[in-house]
Amino acid sequence: MPRPGAGAPVSPPPVLIQGGMGVAVSGWPLARAVALTGQLGVVSGTALDVVLARRLQRGDPGGHLRRALACFPSPEIAERILARYFVPGGLAPGVPYRPVPRLGLRPNAARAELTAVANYAEVFLAKEGHDGQVGVNYLEKIQMATPAAVYGAMLASVDYVLMGAGIPSEIPGLLDALAGHRPAEISVTVAEEADADERHTAGVDPVELLGHAPAPLRRPRLLAIVSSHVLAAYLARSPHTRPEGFVLESPLAGGHSAPPRGRLRLGDTGEPVYGPRDEVDLAKVAALGLPFWLAGGHGTPGGLARALEAGATGVQVGSAFALCRESGLDGALRRRLLENARAGELAVRNDPAASPAGFPFKIAEVPGTLSDEDVHAARPRLCDLGHLRTPYRRPDGAIGYRCPAEPVDQHVRKGRPAEDTEGRRCLCNGLVAAAGLGQRRSDGYQEPPLLTLGQDLDFLRGLPEDYSAADVVARVLSPGGAVLGTASPCGE
Template sequence: MSETAFPVLIQGGMGVGVSGWRLARAVARTGQLGVVSGTALDVTLARRLQRGDPGGHLRRALACFPEPALAGRVLGRYFVPGGIAPGTPYRPVPRLGLRPNRARDELAVVANFAEVFLAKEGHDGPIGVNYLEKIQLATPAAVFGAMLAGADYVLMGAGIPTEIPDLLDAFAAHRPAEITVAVAGAGDDRHTIGLDPGTVLPRPAEPTRRPKLLAIVSSHVLAAYLARSPRTRPDGFVVETPVAGGHSAPPRGRPRLDAAGEPVYGPRDEADVGKVAALGLPFWLAGGYGGPGGLSRALAAGATGVQVGSAFALCRESGFDDALRRRLLRAAAAGTLEVHNDPRASPTGFPFKVARLPGTLSEPEVHERRPRLCDLGYLRTPYVRPDGALGYRCPAEPVDTYARKGGSVEEAEGRQCLCNGLTAAIGLPQHRGDGYREPALLTLGQDIAFLQGLPEDHSAADVVHRILPARESPGQGESRPGLSLDGGQTVMLQESRNPVSPR
C-alpha cells in the first residue's frame, strides 16, 4: 500500500484484548486495516506471561525488542514457566499515575511493541492501534511502544486528541514529549504525563516512522475543531453513530431515557457527513455499517470506507473467551441477544453498550454480588485533595470511599468496573485471595444485521469478503486491488484527495 493510499475497511479496535494481534493480523492479510486495542496491554501481557505464554508468541516478540535488557526485565518480572496454578491471583502491574515510574513505563512500552509486532508479523498489510483519549495517563508510553513496532495508524476516540499529532511528531524524531492530563479541581494549574524516548533506548540510526492519526468522533463540529489547525489536525476521521459498540457520546441537550432506560438520541446527535467531507480529509463511517449495503451507503455519502467492529468481535480470531463468543453467537442466531446502551455502567459517565448474557455482569444479581473494587485503575481520574496533594478516584470503587474523595454518591450509583469485567471477557479474570473470580462484562454494537450471510462460525476473512466481495481472491498478505460491491460497483483502495503534508 502506498503512503497516500487508505484502506476501504477498518476493523474496530475493541475492548480489552478483543481486538488482539491475531484478529488484526487476519484482517491485515486481506489488505484492509487490522487494528489492535491498545487498552490495558500492560496487564494482558503480564497475565499471559504469568500463564506461561502458551505458544511462545510473546517471548518471540520480546526477543525482537530493540533494547534486550529492558525486555529482559519485563520477562523476568512476569514470566512463569508452565504458568501459575489455576485460581492463583495474578501478580499486579504498576497503576497509572502522574508520578514517574520506570517499571510502569517499561511494561507499557514493551507490551504495546509486542502486540503490534505480532500483528504485523508475516505479511505487509497495514496495522493500527486504538487508544482511548480518556486514559491519558497511559498514552505516551503506549504510543511510543507501538511506534517502535512500526504501527501504521493510531486511532483515538473517547475524548478530544488535540495534542496527539505533536506527540507522534516528537516520538518520530526521538524527542521527549508530553500531553496534558485533566485533573479535577486543578484550576489553571497544568499537569502533564510524558516520556523521553532516550530513557528507553538509544537514538536509532533512522528516525522512527510516524503513523497516521485517525480521530474517532461523533460530530462534525468536533471534526471541524480538530481540522482547524495543523497542530491539532489528524490525518482522517472515523465518524461513529450511537449504535457502535463500547462507549458512545451522550445525547446533546437535556438527557432523556426511553422506556428501556436507554438514552434517547435525536437529529442533533447525527453528524453532518457533508460537513465532514468538506474538511478535505479522508473519513470512515462506523456504527451500523457492517451489514448488507453499509459500504455502498458510506461511499455514496463521500466516505473513504467504513469501520466495522462487532462482526469481527464475534469471529474466530477474536480475543473474546471462546465459550462466551459462541454463546453470543447462539443468542444472536436465536434472536434473543440484547445489547443495552446503559447510561450508568461506565465510570466515565458515557453510555456503554452491555451485551446481556447470563452469568455476566449484565445480570443485576451478578453485579450486586461483585465487591466494588478498583484494583486496575485505568479509569481512575486524578483530583486535587483539600491539602493540595493529588489523589485518584473512580465511581466504580466503594461508594463511601468515592464520596470521601469528593465524589458524589449519585455519581457512583450503578457504576461497573469495566477494567476487571472487560479483562475477564478475554479469559484473563483476576482470582481473589478469598476464591472470588471476576465475572465478565461483554460489549457489542446494537446492530447485528452483519450476521446475515456469514457462516455460523465465521472468520475475519469471511467478514472482509462479506463487506468487500472480491472478483478475485488475493494471495496471502497481498492488497486487494479491486473490490466489487453487491451492485456491481468496483472500488479501489482509496487515494487521499488531499494528502496530508509531511509534518
C-alpha cells in the first residue's frame, strides 16, 4: 500500500512501461507520446544536467526548454541557468560546449540547481498538456546526483521513479522526505574506506535550494529494477526499503545488466554465460504481494501474454521504443540501426568489460561508433563528464575520484592496476553523442557515439517500416496476443 499521507497517485498501474533508456534516448517527446496512449512514459534521468546545458547552447530549437524553465518554482534559479548556458541561435560549428559542474561529494549550489532544473524540465515537458502518467529512470550507481535529480522531477509532479543498477534501499525514505520539502540524503559508496563506520552522503535541502517551501508534493511511486528474487525479497522486507513494485529485468535487456551469479564464465563470443541460477523465481516475487513487470524480450503480444500468465502486471519495453520516430537517438543513427536490424545484419554484444560501472553492457556493433575497435583505439582517453566516476579514499585521507575509462597513467596513479582499464569505453561521452549532443572541439574532433540495444529484435515483426511510439503500444497490447483487463492499483 502507498505510505499513509504520501499523496501517492490513485491511477491504476500501467500494463506497459516504456523503458528509460540511455542518455536522452528516452527523452520527453518519447515519454509524452507513450503517456498519451494511456501507458507509462518514462524519461531517462541520466546526465540530464549535461543534456539541458547542451540543448540550451544549441539555441533551444522550438523554445521548449525555456518554456519549462519559465514555470520552475524559483525564477531566479532558472534565470541563472539561462544566463550561463543559453546561446541564441546556437553555438557556431566547432565551438565546444561549455562544461557543467562535475559530480562530487562536496556540496555545489550551481550543480544542485542545474540538476534539479534539468530533471524538472524533462518531466514538465513529458507531462505537458495531458493527464497521462510519466516516470523517470535513474541508475542507483550514480548516487551523487540522485537527491537533487529526484527533487527536480518531483517538483514537476512525476508519477513514478524507477531505479536500477544497484540496491535502492534508501530511496523510499528519500521520496518521503522530499515530498515534504525536508532535507534529505542518501549514502554514497566510497572505495577503500578505512573506517567502516564512516558514512559519506549526498543530499539536498529543498528550502535552501529554492529559497522557500512550496506546498507539499505528491509522492511518486518507486519501482525497483532488479534481476533477482532474492534482491526483491530483501527490499520488500521492511517499510523503510519497500518499493511500490518491481521491474524484473532479464539479461536480454539493453544497457547494463547484472553479471551472472557465481564465477564469471565467458562463452565463445566473449560474452557472459548465464545459467539457471540467474533465472528469477517469479512465484517467489509474486508471493511478496507487490506488482511486477517483466523486461527484456517481452516487446511483442506474445511476450505480454506470457508475462500476464506468470502473474505479472505487465511488461517494460525498451528497444522497440529506442528505434521509434520519437526516440531521442540521433536520427541518422536510428535509421541505420533500423536498416541493419531489418536486414538481419545487426549484432548486439553483451560486453563484460566496456562499462566503467563494472556491469556487463550491451553494445550494438555499428562501424564508425565506439563498438569499432579502431574508433575506440583512436579516441583520446579522457574523463570530462565523470558521471560514472567512483569516489575513493586516497592515502592522505582525502577523497579522490577515478574511472577505468580515464587515461591509464592517471588511473594507475590513483592506486588501481592498468588491467582495470582494458576494454573500457567512455559511456558518458559515447551515450551523450548517440543523442546528437557529443562534445566537439575547435580542432575538428567530435566524440564518437556508443549505441546500446537489447539482444532480442523480434519486436520489429509486425511494425511499420518507420514506426511511432503509438505503433509500439498498439502492437504490444494487440488483442491477438493477450486479453487485457484493468490492473488493480499498486499494492492492492
